Amino acid sequence: MKKWLGLVALVLVLVTLASACSTAASPTPVTTSAPASTAPATTAAVTTAAPTTAASQPQYGGTFIWIRNTGIPVLGAPPDMPTQTSTYPLASPVMENLVLTNDQEDIVPFLAQSVVTSPDGKTITFNLRHGIKFTDGTDFNAQAVKYNLQADVAAKCSGSAILSNVTSYDVVDDYTLRLNLSQYDARLLVGLAQSSIGSMVSPTALAKPTTPENAAKDHLVGTGPFIFDSWAKDQYIKFKKNPNYWQAGKPYLDAIEIRNNPTTATSVMSLQAKEVNMVENIDPSTYNQMKSQGYAVAIPSTLAFVFRLVPDSANADSPFAKLEVRQAVEYALDKAGMAQGIGLGTQYPATQLGIAKDAWYINNYPARNYDVAKAKALLAQAGYPNGFTYPIISDVRGRQDQTVAIQTYLKDVGINTTLDVADVARMASLQSNGWKGLLVPGFPNWDSFSSWTNVFLNPTLTFPSAAVPAGWVDSWNKVLGTVDFNTRMTMMQAQLKQIYDQALMIPYIYDAPRYVTDGTVMDSQWDAHNINGYFDPAGTWLKKK
Numbered sequence: 447m448k449k450w451l452g453l454v455a456l457v458l459v460l461v462t463l464a465s466a467c468s469t470a471a472s473p474t475p476v477t478t479s480a481p482a483s484t485a486p487a488t489t490a491a492v493t494t495a496a497p498t499t500a501a502s503q504p505q506y507g508g509t510f511i512w513i514r515n516t517g518i519p520v521l522g523a524p525p526d527m528p529t530q531t532s533t534y535p536l537a538s539p540v541m542e543n544l545v546l547t548n549d550q551e552d553i554v555p556f557l558a559q560s561v562v563t564s565p566d567g568k569t570i571t572f573n574l575r576h577g578i579k580f581t582d583g584t585d586f587n588a589q590a591v592k593y594n595l596q597a598d599v600a601a602k603c604s605g606s607a608i609l610s611n612v613t614s615y616d617v618v619d620d621y622t623l624r625l626n627l628s629q630y631d632a633r634l635l636v637g638l639a640q641s642s643i644g645s646m647v648s649p650t651a652l653a654k655p656t657t658p659e660n661a662a663k664d665h666l667v668g669t670g671p672f673i674f675d676s677w678a679k680d681q682y683i684k685f686k687k688n689p690n691y692w693q694a695g696k697p698y699l700d701a702i703e704i705r706n707n708p709t710t711a712t713s714v715m716s717l718q719a720k721e722v723n724m725v726e727n728i729d730p731s732t733y734n735q736m737k738s739q740g741y742a743v744a745i746p747s748t749l750a751f752v753f754r755l756v757p758d759s760a761n762a763d764s765p766f767a768k769l770e771v772r773q774a775v776e777y778a779l780d781k782a783g784m785a786q787g788i789g790l791g792t793q794y795p796a797t798q799l800g801i802a803k804d805a806w807y808i809n810n811y812p813a814r815n816y817d818v819a820k821a822k823a824l825l826a827q828a829g830y831p832n833g834f835t836y837p838i839i840s841d842v843r844g845r846q847d848q849t850v851a852i853q854t855y856l857k858d859v860g861i862n863t864t865l866d867v868a869d870v871a872r873m874a875s876l877q878s879n880g881w882k883g884l885l886v887p888g889f890p891n892w893d894s895f896s897s898w899t900n901v902f903l904n905p906t907l908t909f910p911s912a913a914v915p916a917g918w919v920d921s922w923n924k925v926l927g928t929v930d931f932n933t934r935m936t937m938m939q940a941q942l943k944q945i946y947d948q949a950l951m952i953p954y955i956y957d958a959p960r961y962v963t964d965g966t967v968m969d970s971q972w973d974a975h976n977i978n979g980y981f982d983p984a985g986t987w988l989k990k991k
Contacts, residue, residue: 508988509701512724513713522661524642525601534642535979539672541645549748550805567630567929574621580648588623593649605641671697671984698987726961730790746973751890755952758911770828772949776814777821778859796953805935821859833860837883841873844888880911
């Protein structure tokens with residue numbers, strides 16, 4: 447720890463970690479029905495503090511203003527911004543999803559009151575809530591859901607490729623839609639839960655001709671607790687209360703305003719000046735500073751970004767082709783020291799590709815904890831008693847202090863590294879075409895079923911220089927094709943155990959989006975449902991001070 451704290455003082459360049467984007471995710475089989483008359487089941491994120499939950503009675507009124515610091519480049523219905531996954535949660539006050547996920551990524555009904563998957567996985571039937579209308583008066587029904595899904599496919603929205611397995615849509619009646627599939631893919635339902643392809647907008651509105659500048663005004667018409675008011679590119683979005691919202695007694699707020707400010711320091715100054723209620727995506731030092739000043743700070747414990755190393759273990763002439771060397775790398779890393787030194791107590795050591803709440807997390811799996819002597823012994827056993835020199839490749843999105851820390855720990859056990867910092871395009875090329883060295887992607891992986899299956903099955907980012915066990919792709923395809931959730935998770939654990947046993951990928955840090963509020967923001971469920979930036983606008987309320 448002393449070594450690491452001394453190292454921090456030498457690092458002059460800090461690159462702020464970018465937020466991960468939502469992508470089409472994973473699903474579940476048969477889900478539990480919820481009565482049409484009740485509010486949809488949801489799961490709140492557990493936080494390190496409690497700024498978003500209060501035991502007192504919700505209060506009406508006020509405008510919730512928050513700063514996200516990640517830009518507002520476009521805004522509209524999903525088909526208007528097919529590649530903009532990062533802006534999807536920004537429209538959540540207006541658009542609602544058919545289904546959501548709980549913290550283990552099992553499916554929870556929302557606009558659909560139940561979802562039933564056939565035992566063979568060839569049909570998925572949505573039983574929709576009755577009596578809901580879009581804010582332009584259009585009925586929310588089976589035809590509307592079919593229209594939305596087909597519009598997303600036509601626009602090639604991010605994540606919509608998963609709908610290519612749908613061979614036909616049967617409108618059984620006004621409130622029942624059946625999807626007929628060529629084959630089951632476990633990512634389909636979670637894709638509907640965690641991305642824009644599952645969010646519903648009015649077919650009447652979506653049919654209107656528009657322009658990119660007017661798409662939000664013309665097309666952003668949903669069933670949600672708020673109505674679109676106005677927006678300005680990379681500046682703000684404003685929503686006003688929907689007086690006819692289908693959940694009785696909600697929403698509590700009069701309005702919501704999302705602001706964009708690329709400078710965290712300026713954003714925090716706005717909070718301190720009582721101009722806004724919340725600032726998201728703050729760095730560790732700001733988090734601790736605001737906490738010491740008595741502000742309500744939090745880190746979602748149900749959402750994680752996983753940083754990992756990927757050795758070129760498939761290269762026969764690489765030292766990392768030997769298991770003992772890969773294991774030595776993991777023993778060499780003081781993950782707890784990095785989490786404390788870099789994250790200042792807001793990050794956590796990573797030992798698996800998932801966190802304890804995940805259904806694919808392997809309980810009681812023995813971690814390779816920091817052990818310099820063990821690392822040196824493994825290197826000697828592999829034929830490198832005096833160590834070796836080899837490249838380490840990172841990219842411009844990564845924190846340079848993380849990379850320097852990794853280099854320092856490896857040097858302590860005899861692995862000297864030459865640093866190569868790639869730009870984003872070159873890093874993508876390396877992941878697709880291969881590399882020589884220890885790859886340290888600067889951009890973490892979102893901890894989700896779809897994120898990990900994308901890593902292992904993506905036809906573009908194939909990580910060809912990383913070795914994989916025999917039958918790897920076929921085994922993952924069997925995971926995707928398994929309807930039963932528990933069986934699927936058991937199979938996924940077996941797949942990941944091979945990664946851990948053979949140290950083919952080495953996780954080292956868990957991070958999550960830190961945020962701070964003025965203490966008035968209640969019951970927001972921030973970053974719940976494994977969606978970064980998603981919250982519950984219907985249930986959020988402001989406590990009077």
